[in-house]
Amino acid sequence: MKTLRLTMAQALIQFLAAQYVERDSIEHRFIEGCFGIFGHGNVTGVGQALAQHPDLLTYYQARNEQGMVHIAAGFAKMRNRLATLACTTSIGPGATNMITGAAAATINRLPVLLLPGDVFASRHPDPVLQQLETPGRGELSVNDCFRPVCRYWDRIQRPEQLVQAALAAMRVMTSQAETGAVILALPQDVQVEAFDYPVEFLKRRVWHIGRPLPDPSALERAAAIIRGSRKPLIVAGGGVIYSDATGSLQRLVKRTGIPASETQAGKGSLPFDHPGALGGIGTTGTLAANRVAAEADVVIGVGTRYSDFTTASKTAFQNPEVCFININVAESDSHKLSGLALVGDARATVEDLDERLNGWTVSDEYRQRCKQLQADWDKEVSRLYHIRHRPLLAQTEVLGAVNELSGPRDVVVSAAGSMPGDLHKLWRARDTKGYHVEYGYSTMGYEIAGGLGVKLADPSREVYVMVGDASYLMMAQEIVTSIQEGAKLTVVLVDNDGYASIGDLSRSKGTAGFGTRYFYRSDGSLGDDAERSNGVRLPVDLALNAEGLGAHVFRARNTQELRDALIAAKKIDRTVVVYVPVDRYEGVPSYESWWEVPVAEVADSADVKKARQDHERGVARRRWHL
Numbered sequence: 007m008k009t010l011r012l013t014m015a016q017a018l019i020q021f022l023a024a025q026y027v028e029r030d031s032i033e034h035r036f037i038e039g040c041f042g043i044f045g046h047g048n049v050t051g052v053g054q055a056l057a058q059h060p061d062l063l064t065y066y067q068a069r070n071e072q073g074m075v076h077i078a079a080g081f082a083k084m085r086n087r088l089a090t091l092a093c094t095t096s097i098g099p100g101a102t103n104m105i106t107g108a109a110a111a112t113i114n115r116l117p118v119l120l121l122p123g124d125v126f127a128s129r130h131p132d133p134v135l136q137q138l139e140t141p142g143r144g145e146l147s148v149n150d151c152f153r154p155v156c157r158y159w160d161r162i163q164r165p166e167q168l169v170q171a172a173l174a175a176m177r178v179m180t181s182q183a184e185t186g187a188v189i190l191a192l193p194q195d196v197q198v199e200a201f202d203y204p205v206e207f208l209k210r211r212v213w214h215i216g217r218p219l220p221d222p223s224a225l226e227r228a229a230a231i232i233r234g235s236r237k238p239l240i241v242a243g244g245g246v247i248y249s250d251a252t253g254s255l256q257r258l259v260k261r262t263g264i265p266a267s268e269t270q271a272g273k274g275s276l277p278f279d280h281p282g283a284l285g286g287i288g289t290t291g292t293l294a295a296n297r298v299a300a301e302a303d304v305v306i307g308v309g310t311r312y313s314d315f316t317t318a319s320k321t322a323f324q325n326p327e328v329c330f331i332n333i334n335v336a337e338s339d340s341h342k343l344s345g346l347a348l349v350g351d352a353r354a355t356v357e358d359l360d361e362r363l364n365g366w367t368v369s370d371e372y373r374q375r376c377k378q379l380q381a382d383w384d385k386e387v388s389r390l391y392h393i394r395h396r397p398l399l400a401q402t403e404v405l406g407a408v409n410e411l412s413g414p415r416d417v418v419v420s421a422a423g424s425m426p427g428d429l430h431k432l433w434r435a436r437d438t439k440g441y442h443v444e445y446g447y448s449t450m451g452y453e454i455a456g457g458l459g460v461k462l463a464d465p466s467r468e469v470y471v472m473v474g475d476a477s478y479l480m481m482a483q484e485i486v487t488s489i490q491e492g493a494k495l496t497v498v499l500v501d502n503d504g505y506a507s508i509g510d511l512s513r514s515k516g517t518a519g520f521g522t523r524y525f526y527r528s529d530g531s532l533g534d535d536a537e538r539s540n541g542v543r544l545p546v547d548l549a550l551n552a553e554g555l556g557a558h559v560f561r562a563r564n565t566q567e568l569r570d571a572l573i574a575a576k577k578i579d580r581t582v583v584v585y586v587p588v589d590r591y592e593g594v595p596s597y598e599s600w601w602e603v604p605v606a607e608v609a610d611s612a613d614v615k616k617a618r619q620d621h622e623r624g625v626a627r628r629r630w631h632l
C-alpha cells in the first residue's frame with residue numbers, strides 16, 4: 007500500500023481539498039476554503055499545514071470565531087448545501103466562541119466543518135493555558151459543549167483516527183437529511199504528529215447526492231388525498247430551494263392551482279407575483295396565506311420542519327378535517343403533525359406527484375379566491391412601503407426602498423429583531439436565492455457575517471444586509487473582514503434605540519417594554535411605562551463606528567436621503583453602511599396569527615392579568631394534529 011508521511015493536520019488539509027459532491031451530473035468542490043483565527047492551539051498544527059499548502063485551501067482571516075461560522079453557514083446556504091467552508095480555531099475561548107454558530111448552522115440544516123483545537127492528548131502540559139479542568143472527568147474538555155449543537159462530533163486522539171473521522175464527517179455534511187455542524191476537535195499535539203497515511207485516503211473523492219423517491223404506494227395515497235381535497239395548500243420550506251425544486255413546484259402550482267405559502271427558509275421558492283403565491287405563512291405570515299391556511303383541508307409541506315412560527319404555535323390550521331402530506335428527505339420531519347410521510351427528495355417527489363395528479367386542478371372558485379387574496383395582499387405591501395411616516399421613517403419604508411432599488415438577483419440578508427418578520431411578510435421575492443433570512447436560530451449577529459458568506463459564495467450579486475442596531479452591536483466586526491477580502495456588502499443599519507421587537511412583545515404582554523430600550527433614565531427609576539418615560543438617547547454613534555471599521559457610510563434621515571444613499575452605494579466597491587434611524591413604535595401588525603409566548607399566571611399588574619386572559623384565548627385555539 008502506498009503511503010505518505012504527513013502530520014495529521016497536513017493530511018486533513020489534503021483530504022479536505024480533494025472532496026467533491028455531485029448532483030444532477032454536476033460536480034462541485036465541497037470545502038472551498040478555511041476561515042480561522044490562530045492561537046497556540048492551532049497555529050503550528052492546522053496553521054502550519056495551511057501555510058505549507060496555500061494552493062490547496064484558501065485561508066481567510068476572521069475577526070470573531072462565531073462570525074466565521076456564520077460566514078461558512080451563509081456560504082453553504084447560498085450554495086444550496088453543495089459547498090461550505092472549514093473553520094479553524096485555537097483551544098478554549100476561540101473554540102467555544104463557535105458554539106452559537108454551530109447551533110445556528112445545525113438548526114438551519116447547513117453543513118459547516120468546525121476544527122477547534124483541543125488540549126494535549128498526551129496530557130503532559132495539563133493544565134495548559136486555557137484548559138478548563140474537570141476533576142473526576144479526565145476525558146472532558148470545553149469542546150464537549152459542542153455535542154448537542156452538532157450532527158457529528160469527534161476528537162482525534164491519534165493521527166490514524168483521522169481516516170475514519172474525516173470520512174464520517176463528509177458523509178454527514180453531504181447527507182441532505184442529516185447535515186449540520188460537524189466538529190472535529192483536534193488536540194494540539196496530535197495536529198503535528200506524523201503518520202504514514204494511505205495515499206488512497208487523500209485522492210479525489212466524489213460524494214453523490216441522489217434524488218430518492220418515496221415509496222410508490224405512499225405517493226399513490228398522497229395523490230388520492232389531493233384529488234379528493236377542496237382547499238389544498240402547499241407550505242414550501244427551505245428544502246424546496248436546497249433541492250432546486252423551485253421550478254418543479256412553480257409548475258405544479260400553476261397547473262393544479264394549489265396555492266403555495268412559504269416558510270422563512272422557503273421564501274423565494276416562488277416569485278411574489280407567481281399565480282398562487284400567497285407569501286409567508288404563520289406568525290410572521292401574510293393575510294393571504296393565513297386566511298387560506300385557516301380553512302385548508304389538505305396541507306402539503308415540502309421541505310419544511312414546521313417550526314412554531316410556521317404553524318403559528320399550532321393555531322394556523324383550523325379546519326377540523328385538516329390533514330398533512332409531508333415531503334421531506336428527513337424522515338423525522340416527514341412524520342410531523344401526523345402527516346402522510348413522503349420521505350424523499352423535494353424535486354423528484356413534487357414532479358412525481360404532479361404526474362400522478364394527471365391534469366387534476368382545484369375549483370375555479372378556489373383559484374379566484376386565492377387570486378383575490380394575493381392581489382389584496384400586494385396592495386397592503388404597497389401601502390406599507392410608502393406609508394410616509396414622520397418625523398422618523400417607518401422600518402417598512404426602509405424595507406420598501408431596498409426592495410425597489412435592488413436588482414432582481416440581489417440578495418437580502420437578515421436574522422433577528424423585527425426585520426425578519428417584516429421581511430417575511432413584505433419582501434417581494436424575485437429570485438430563488440434572493441431572500442436569505444436565518445430564522446431557525448434567529449441569531450443576533452448573524453447578519454453581517456452571514457451576508458459576507460453569501461457574497462463570497464456568489465460575488466456576482468449585490469448583498470443587502472438588513473440589521474437592527476442591537477444586532478449590529480453584537481457583531482459588526484466582520485465588516486473588517488469584508489474590507490480585507492474585497493467582498494462588498496451594503497449594510498442597512500436600522501436604528502430604533504435597542505431591542506424594539508422585544509419591547510413590542512413585552513408591551514403586548516403587559517410588561518411595558520421593560521428593559522428593552524437603550525436610554526439614560528432621567529429620573530433614575532423605571533416606572534410602569536418604563537420604555538417611554540422621559541428617557542434620554544445615549545450618546546452613541548453607530549454610523550461613526552461603521553466608518554471606523556472601514557465602511558463607506560451614508561446617513562439617511564428621510565426617504566430621499568435613503569434612496570440617494572442606496573443608489574450611490576451601488577457604485578462604491580467597498581462595504582457600505584447606510585445608517586437609518588426609524589420610529590421604534592411604528593411596526594407591522596400581525597395578520598390573523600398568533601405566537602405562543604408564556605404569560606405569568608399570577609401578577610400584580612392589571613396589564614399582565616389581561617395579557618394572561620388573551621394568552622388563554624390563544625391556547626384554546628391550539629390544535630394537536632394527531
Ligand SMILES: Cc1ncc(C[n+]2csc(CCOP(=O)(O)OP(=O)(O)O)c2C)c(N)n1
Nearest residue numbers: 422423424450474475476477504505506507
Ligand atoms: C444572540 C441573541 N440574543 C438575544 C436574542 C433575543 N432577541 C430577539 S430580537 C432581539 C432584539 C433585536 O434588536 P435589534 O437588532 O435592534 O432589532 P429590533 O428588534 O430593534 O428590530 C433580541 C434581544 C436573539 N435573537 N439573539
Ligand SMILES: [Mg+2]
Nearest residue numbers: 474475504506
Ligand atoms: Mg433595534
